[in-house]
Amino acid sequence: MNIRTLMADEIECRVQTVKENGCSILLYKDARCDMRILDETFGIMGWQRKHELINNNLFCTISVWDEEKQMWINKQDVGVESYTEKEKGQASDSFKRACFNLGIGRELYTAPFIWIKLNSNDINKYNNKISVKTKFHVSEIAYNDKREIVALEIKDDKGNVRYKLGQRTVTETTDExxxxxxxxxxxxxxxxxxxxxxxxxxxxxxxxxxxxxxxxxxxxxxxxxxxxxxx
Structure with missing residues (x-):
């Protein structure tokens, strides 16, 4: 059951905290990525999922077939509600967490603290609130033999490099x-x-x-x- 590491285009960037001078970024995967890797690794008929309420919390159990042991191997985790779609958010979150337990995308836990410097073109201000309008994506990533991230590059939606593992890159458009x-x-x-x-x-x-x-x-x-x- 050799589960591969995530490729750059399978990893998404989410703004965690934002200030006028910069923002921190979290790396995450979505449920479609999990399903694709489950299909690749275990076959379409080689895995299954189920959801159940335990103490009013929605849990997901991922089961994969172990041919050597001739049995189903189960991994389970609980989800949290999303801000937009309560039930669907819980179901998706519990599924993604269960996949982490199985090993899919666990390498994302080794990501460094990612801080991207922002300029006036990157942010929106409304009622004293700041939001990031620029979109970021992972353009390059590499791992060592321990499945730890050793190289990482993040670009914005205009193709500018905004972060490299071990250094911070700022576009020439900065006005600071x-x-x-x-x-x-x-x-x-x-x-x-x-x-x-x-x-x-x-x-x-x-x-x-x-x-x-x-x-x-x-x-x-x-x-x-x-x-x-x-x-």
Missing amino acids: EPNKKLDKAKVDAIRELARVKNVAEEYICNFRNVSSFEELEQDDWKATMEWLKKR
């Missing part, structure tokens, strides 16, 4: 001045928070493409501080 480096107080603050949250400085610096916290720019510092506080 370059960020200044951090002062000692901010360096000390992020270093102490990383220590408290048990996150290695080297880990953060690798994803920010710097050799130490002293080389971080203001936007990177703010985004990383927010990420650390939520851990």
